[in-house]
Amino acid sequence: MTDAQQFEAFLHNYQNMVFSTAMRLLANQSDAEDITQEVFLRAFERFDQLRDSPTVGGWLKTVATNLSLNHLSRYRARWSFFSDLFHGSEEGDEQMVVDFPSPVDTDEMLAGADRRKLVEQALQSLPPAQRVPLVLYHLEGLRYEEIAEKVGVSLGKVKTDIFRGREALRRKLRLKLTEEAG
Amino acid sequence: MRMNSNLEEQLAAKVQQELDALSELSAPPALAGRILHAIEQRTSPAWYRCAWQSWPLTMQGASLMALLAVFGGICYGAVELSHAAQVSPAGQQAGQWFTWLGVLWKTTGVLADAVVTAFRQLGTGILIGCGLVLFAAYAACVGLGTACVRLALARR
Numbered sequence: 001m002t003d004a005q006q007f008e009a010f011l012h013n014y015q016n017m018v019f020s021t022a023m024r025l026l027a028n029q030s031d032a033e034d035i036t037q038e039v040f041l042r043a044f045e046r047f048d049q050l051r052d053s054p055t056v057g058g059w060l061k062t063v064a065t066n067l068s069l070n071h072l073s074r075y076r077a078r079w080s081f082f083s084d085l086f087h088g089s090e091e092g093d094e095q096m097v098v099d100f101p102s103p104v105d106t107d108e109m110l111a112g113a114d115r116r117k118l119v120e121q122a123l124q125s126l127p128p129a130q131r132v133p134l135v136l137y138h139l140e141g142l143r144y145e146e147i148a149e150k151v152g153v154s155l156g157k158v159k160t161d162i163f164r165g166r167e168a169l170r171r172k173l174r175l176k177l178t179e180e181a182g
Numbered sequence: 183m184r185m186n187s188n189l190e191e192q193l194a195a196k197v198q199q200e201l202d203a204l205s206e207l208s209a210p211p212a213l214a215g216r217i218l219h220a221i222e223q224r225t226s227p228a229w230y231r232c233a234w235q236s237w238p239l240t241m242q243g244a245s246l247m248a249l250l251a252v253f254g255g256i257c258y259g260a261v262e263l264s265h266a267a268q269v270s271p272a273g274q275q276a277g278q279w280f281t282w283l284g285v286l287w288k289t290t291g292v293l294a295d296a297v298v299t300a301f302r303q304l305g306t307g308i309l310i311g312c313g314l315v316l317f318a319a320y321a322a323c324v325g326l327g328t329a330c331v332r333l334a335l336a337r338r
Binding site: 007008011012015016017018019020023024029033036037040041044115116119120123134138139163166167169170173175 | 190193194196197198200201202203204205206207208209210213214216217218220221224225
């Protein structure tokens, strides 16, 4: 297999993973495609080192995450503004509820691929201030401190935004929580 | 209303459960082709770094005209220098250096006149025949050269 064929196989093996990472952070397909392209251009420059590396998946994810965050940081001023605009306002989150069908019990009515699609839509409908730390915490497995460093905000803000993001998802997906007696 | 810590933990676990169930998103089918094309664009050297034969035709023509103009200018300058009054020993020396360029320019002019005369006097058939002979000679050179290179490499 020639180098070009090897790289093409490498591309097909990892493009979904890289695209997913970018898409969930950016919630914009066009931007996610641009980021994915840039990730693989960089991978191509280092292909000799990467092709046999056991950590190539982690490297690709890290680069995709960093490039996505760099892309978002250009709009950070607008992001912070909207984050503060919805501070303490639950009506703001209600306005962003996706128009899902309203079964009594979402878990029972939808399963498998439909459920995943619902969750994906709910995630992408979150504002960047909530979505990004939520994705970095729950999907990328970063700690609060790491998220704060990557995103360039305080630890307290990260925790607040993740809490708000979870709350927003709970409302959108109608997640049921068991309230224990006080 | 803020949640108590127990509910917060439940919520975190529920959200984690929902997000863990997500599978990878499928990249658009055309994305791979676009990436490979971008890589090819980036790794191919610019046209001016390639051999002259692979330049775009317009650039080949333009570079040829520029080189001919420079050559003509040098030769013309040499001719003028050689005829110019001897203003200084340095000028005289420079004139001597470029005398041969003036001779070359005159020779080129005579040859060009001869070619033009030949085209006017000879018949079309002879001109086509000469063209074919030239092409056959070029092909023979290329073939001979290729054979020699392969022979040389085969010995290794």
